[in-house]
Structures are given as structure tokens and as C-alpha cells.
């Protein structure tokens with residue numbers, strides 16, 4: 001992995017919200033790490049440690065206050081179809097069919113209807129929604145809508161997929177199925193993934209590497225590689241050992257974040 005040129009490179013990234021005001025708040029400080037092409041990296045940390053802020057900066061939706069962010073050796077200066085983003089709640093257009101939602105970006109790029117239809121069918125098949133092409137978002141369950149959002153992100157053939165707690169709103173069974181779908185789609189796409197979660201189990205099911213954040217301002221506490229074949233059983237002794245290690249790493253930071261929140265009230 002280390003011999004490959006990184007796809008995403010972050011150097012000394014700092015994010016201050018509302019700078020130069022009494023409400024100034026440092027969300028992230030001195031953050032540096034790389035994501036290799038095709039790598040699955042999970043960001044894990046206590047509430048408010050800046051995970052979403054970081055994702056927004058990599059997406060180009062927010063700028064960094066300091067430091068360098070690069071994708072494919074080019075500075076990140078704004079959004080790009082190379083970097084697809086999926087949020088906790090699938091933000092589909094309610095008035096469009098699922099197929100039209102999936103290929104909305106392609107339509108803007110001028111791709112002809114026939115080709116769009118073909119691409120939508122291929123992608124919906126990949127995410128297990130082949131029968132939902134002509135349905136509207138409100139006819140789908142939460143898990144199905146997230147799969148449609150995944151298909152829509154993939155339609156732009158991104159080099160990196162960013163996901164901000166994409167399965168947090170789903171029940172446990174749907175969540176486990178969605179993780180399986182995501183792993184299949186990730187493997188087939190060759191894209192890198194940068195996924196934010198609160199769940200140690202989710203991180204262990206998915207990640208090549210887990211970046212553990214400190215409490216705010218978010219810094220890297222430790223990067224934990226998960227060198228185990230998938231699918232991973234939560235009963236595997238190696239997984240249990242990692243689970244314990246991650247819980248220990250997080251415990252201090254969650255306590256710190258909690259004390260800070262109490263002090264702020």
C-alpha cells in the first residue's frame with residue numbers, strides 16, 4: 001500500500017469555524033494522513049471531533065483554514081465528480097424516478113437518454129434495486145433509498161466515495177445487509193472509500209484502516225490497520241481483540257468530549 005501514490009493526501013489540516021469571531025471553534029488541528037487508491041478508510045471518533053468537517057473539506061464543500069488537501073496530486077479547491085458524497089439520509093429528488101435520480105448527474109453532463117437508462121439499469125442491478133427503476137423515492141424503504149444514493153454516486157465513476165454515517169438511520173439487520181452491499185460495490189468499482197461512523201463494529205466490518213480521532217479539536221489518536229479477510233465475524237478472536245483496543249482508544253476521548261460538553265453548558 002505504502003509504495004502506491006496516495007489518492008487523497010492530507011497534510012497538517014486545520015479547520016476553524018467562525019474564525020476571528022467570539023464563536024471561533026477549532027474543529028480539526030494538524031491532521032495528516034493518506035488514502036491509497038482503492039483503499040477503504042473509516043474515520044472513528046467521539047461526537048463533535050470533526051469527522052464530518054473533514055469529509056466536507058475533502059468533498060470540497062468547505063475550505064480548510066490551514067494545511068493541504070490533495071486528490072490525485074491536485075489541490076482540492078471545490079467539489080468534483082471524482083469525489084462522490086453520500087449523507088446519512090439519502091437526498092434523492094422526490095419528483096424523479098429512481099432511475100432518473102441515479103443518472104441525474106449524467107443528464108447534466110449531456111449523456112443521451114438511452115445510455116442513461118442502460119447505466120441506471122446496470123447500477124441498480126449492482127445495488128440490488130433492479131425492480132425499483134421506475135419507482136419514486138417515497139415508495140422505497142430507508143435502506144433501499146440509501147442503495148439508490150449509492151448507485152447515484154457510482155454513476156459519476158468517482159475515484160473516492162465519501163460517506164457520512166450512511167447507515168446510522170437504518171435498523172441493525174438492514175445495516176448489516178447494506179455493509180455487505182457496500183463491500184461488493186466497493187470491490188467492483190475500484191474506488192477508495194472514506195466513511196464516517198460511530199460504530200466500532202461497523203468500522204471493523206468494513207475498513208482496511210481505521211483512523212481514530214481524539215476529542216475536539218480532532219487529531220489522529222491512532223491509525224489501526226485491519227488486516228483480516230472479509231466477511232469478518234465479530235466472534236473471531238482477532239476481531240474481538242481489535243474491538244477491545246478500539247474501545248480502549250475511544251474511551252478516554254469520549255470522556256474528554258463529554259466533560260467539555262458539560263463544561264460548555
Ligand SMILES: Nc1ncnc2c1ncn2[C@@H]1O[C@H](COP(=O)(O)OP(=O)(O)OP(=O)(O)O)[C@@H](O)[C@H]1O
Pocket residue numbers: 017018025027045046047048049050051052053054216
Ligand atoms: N457549519 C458549521 N459552523 C460552525 N461550527 C460547526 C459547523 N459544522 C460543525 N461545526 C462544529 O465543529 C465541531 C465538529 O463538528 P463535526 O460535525 O465535524 O464533528 P463530528 O465528529 O462529525 O460529530 P458527530 O459525530 O457528532 O457527527 C463541532 O463542535 C460542531 O459544532
